[in-house]
Amino acid sequence: MASEPVQPVLRALQILEALNQETVTTLEKLHERTALPKPTLVRLLDTLIDGGYVRRISRTAGYALAERVLRLSNGFRYADRVVDAARPFMHALTAEHKWPVAIATFENNAMIVRAGTRHKSPFSTDPNYLNTKLPMLVSALGRAYLAFCPDDERETILAMLRMSSARVNATARDEKAVARLLSGIRKNGYASTAPVPGDPSMGLAIPIMRGADVAAAMTMRYFGSAMTEEEAVRRYLAPMRAAALAISASLEGRE
Amino acid sequence: MASEPVQPVLRALQILEALNQETVTTLEKLHERTALPKPTLVRLLDTLIDGGYVRRISRTAGYALAERVLRLSNGFRYADRVVDAARPFMHALTAEHKWPVAIATFENNAMIVRAGTRHKSPFSTDPNYLNTKLPMLVSALGRAYLAFCPDDERETILAMLRMSSARVNATARDEKAVARLLSGIRKNGYASTAPVPGDPSMGLAIPIMRGADVAAAMTMRYFGSAMTEEEAVRRYLAPMRAAALAISASLEGRE
DNA sequence: TTGAAAATTCCGCATTACGGAATTACGATC
DNA sequence: GATCGTAATTCCGTAATGCGGAATTTTCAA
Numbered sequence: 001m002a003s004e005p006v007q008p009v010l011r012a013l014q015i016l017e018a019l020n021q022e023t024v025t026t027l028e029k030l031h032e033r034t035a036l037p038k039p040t041l042v043r044l045l046d047t048l049i050d051g052g053y054v055r056r057i058s059r060t061a062g063y064a065l066a067e068r069v070l071r072l073s074n075g076f077r078y079a080d081r082v083v084d085a086a087r088p089f090m091h092a093l094t095a096e097h098k099w100p101v102a103i104a105t106f107e108n109n110a111m112i113v114r115a116g117t118r119h120k121s122p123f124s125t126d127p128n129y130l131n132t133k134l135p136m137l138v139s140a141l142g143r144a145y146l147a148f149c150p151d152d153e154r155e156t157i158l159a160m161l162r163m164s165s166a167r168v169n170a171t172a173r174d175e176k177a178v179a180r181l182l183s184g185i186r187k188n189g190y191a192s193t194a195p196v197p198g199d200p201s202m203g204l205a206i207p208i209m210r211g212a213d214v215a216a217a218m219t220m221r222y223f224g225s226a227m228t229e230e231e232a233v234r235r236y237l238a239p240m241r242a243a244a245l246a247i248s249a250s251l252e253g254r255e
Numbered sequence: 256m257a258s259e260p261v262q263p264v265l266r267a268l269q270i271l272e273a274l275n276q277e278t279v280t281t282l283e284k285l286h287e288r289t290a291l292p293k294p295t296l297v298r299l300l301d302t303l304i305d306g307g308y309v310r311r312i313s314r315t316a317g318y319a320l321a322e323r324v325l326r327l328s329n330g331f332r333y334a335d336r337v338v339d340a341a342r343p344f345m346h347a348l349t350a351e352h353k354w355p356v357a358i359a360t361f362e363n364n365a366m367i368v369r370a371g372t373r374h375k376s377p378f379s380t381d382p383n384y385l386n387t388k389l390p391m392l393v394s395a396l397g398r399a400y401l402a403f404c405p406d407d408e409r410e411t412i413l414a415m416l417r418m419s420s421a422r423v424n425a426t427a428r429d430e431k432a433v434a435r436l437l438s439g440i441r442k443n444g445y446a447s448t449a450p451v452p453g454d455p456s457m458g459l460a461i462p463i464m465r466g467a468d469v470a471a472a473m474t475m476r477y478f479g480s481a482m483t484e485e486e487a488v489r490r491y492l493a494p495m496r497a498a499a500l501a502i503s504a505s506l507e508g509r510e
Numbered sequence: 511t512t513g514a515a516a517a518t519t520c521c522g523c524a525t526t527a528c529g530g531a532a533t534t535a536c537g538a539t540c
Numbered sequence: 541g542a543t544c545g546t547a548a549t550t551c552c553g554t555a556a557t558g559c560g561g562a563a564t565t566t567t568c569a570a
Contacts, residue, residue, distance in 0.1 A: 005302040006527070008558065012264040013306055013327065020330030023367075024386055027517060037560050042518060047260040051268055059517065060567070061386045065331045067339045072268065073324040075275030084322045112278075131279055131316045261558070263527065282548060292529050297549060314548065315536065 011036060012044045016072075019054065019065050026062035079105040082208060082215045083114040085250050089243040090117050090218070097236060098122055099222045102129065103208075104141040106149075109160050110134060111141045111217065126201055126221060135168035136161060137178065140203035143191035144217040147182040148207040154182075190237055191217075192229055200225040204232050208244045210251065218244060266291060267299045271327075274309065274320050281317035334360040337463060337470045338369040340505050344498040345372050345473070352491060353377055354477045357384065358463075359396040361404075364415050365389060366396045366472065381456055381476060390423035391416060392433065395458030398446035399472040402437040403462040409437075445492055446472075447484055455480040459487050463499045465506065473499060 011034075018033040019025055025033075030041050045063055048054040052068040083103055090101040094117040102116035110133040118128065136142035136157065146154055161172035172178060185191045193203040205219035220236050227235075266289070273288040274280055280288075285296050300318055303309040307323040338358055345356040349372035357371035365388040373383060391397035391412065401409055416427035427433060440446045448458040460474035475491050482490075
């Protein structure tokens with residue numbers, strides 16, 4: 001934020017929020033709620049009406065929202081809320097344990113990395129994965145998602161992966177191996193990255209649940225050369241689980 | 256709209272709409288979608304970030320919506336959509352049949368008149384009822400709602416009305432009479448206003464359904480002195496029903 | 511009718527939004 | 541790891557426009 005924010009924009013949004021409080025709002029009430037001068041309110045309301053976001057009911061009754069306001073947030077999906085809610089907990093994990101943490105959501109038969117604490121960690125384990133796709137069966141995040149999602153969802157996803165021509169999804173065709181992998185993950189309660197020769201970076205991933213669904217998966221990245229998987233699990237699994245639970249809880253509170 | 260709309264406000268809202276198209280959007284893409292100059296985009300995006308509506312993912316990945324956008328429309332309820340959808344149909348009805356038409360939604364044990372074509376009708380049958388409460392058992396709108404809503408909802412509402420001390424709800428305590436009234440309405444497919452001696456204005460009301468629920472009720476107002484109820488029904492019931500069906504359909508299309 | 515209260519419009523001033531040009535940051539390629 | 545090309549961001553002089561107190565209009569109650 002180099003320069004000052006554009007005042008009329010924030011004021012107009014403030015007015016929209018105020019209008020969301022009730023079905024129809026008088027100018028007087030908006031004046032109370034926003035502390036903006038009435039001429040200013042009228043000017044901005046006229047603008048919002050011009051844009052189709054607000055409707056003037058009558059001089060005395062006041063103003064109300066119009067259908068177009070739905071366009072301002074209908075693209076904001078549940079997955080986004082999980083990511084938002086997870087942020088502070090991820091920072092706390094990295095602050096305490098140093099290793100970077102990341103969160104990914106399922107989209108289009110792959111995991112998309114939605115946020116991470118890479119820049120807050122002293123260890124730069126990875127390139128910037130933000131917004132990149134990770135394969136379901138190779139990445140810790142994908143494995144955690146698959147292992148803990150409902151059975152029918154898993155069947156659907158695996159069927160899609162089997163038809164996929166991408167090399168990273170080839171393992172899907174070995175159904176026995178996949179079943180073994182996933183049931184092992186469920187038993188342990190966490191998933192690990194498929195090791196790549198020459199690359200010491202590893203992930204320890206768990207699901208963030210929403211009822212029976214997996215809302216997202218969260219991973220902690222560490223160097224396999226710095227500690228064994230067992231060591232990582234012993235140190236970090238419990239705090240990660242606590243964070244995942246807290247994230248789920250904070251979401252339920254807001255729904 | 257006396258003067259010009261406030262430009263930066265509409266531009267910022269345009270940006271928010273563009274951001275709703277996908278999870279994360281690059282500056283370049285926003286530039287294409289909105290045709291705004293990039294410096295302007297950055298300035299407005301910074302403002303939106305300052306307000307908490309947008310988050311900057313990274314220099315290269317771009318920008319994404321933040322949770323706060325939900326506040327811009329979470330007060331816009333389904334009832335508002337029905338009213339918005341109904342508007343053109345109500346105007347068409349009044350244009351063809353001249354009498355004013357109004358729509359009301361159920362709120363707080365009463366019907367609230369949400370919109371009407373009073374000003375477009377040559378007959379001014381009523382004062383401006385906009386945004387006023389109408390009693391459930393006396394008004395045609397209230398009766399239409401009660402008669403066609405699901406049984407358990409009706410039981411709840413009637414129980415509340417029975418406990419009400421308002422005189423207009425007193426009839427609720429005569430359960431037999433209420434049952435007779437409502438089943439008559441269901442049989443006929445429309446509700447009428449309870450006649451008031453000396454007041455010739457009448458309403459002919461039908462429900463606008465949403466599945467098994469009543470989303471709203473719509474009434475046509477006419478002078479009882481100009482025609483009998485039978486005459487009004489014969490002339491207007493069919494077109495009103497057609498409008499109500501069209502409104503329901505146009506809503507389903509948008510959901 | 512009259513009067514009071516609330517909504518809206520007016521309008522001159524000062525601020526601020528504007529966007530082309532310059533700069534910086536990034537990541538790809540050798 | 542140096543260089544280059546591209547895309548994002550900041551700068552900054554200018555013009556436009558948002559601002560809000562005062563004046564006006566509308567509405568409703570008595």
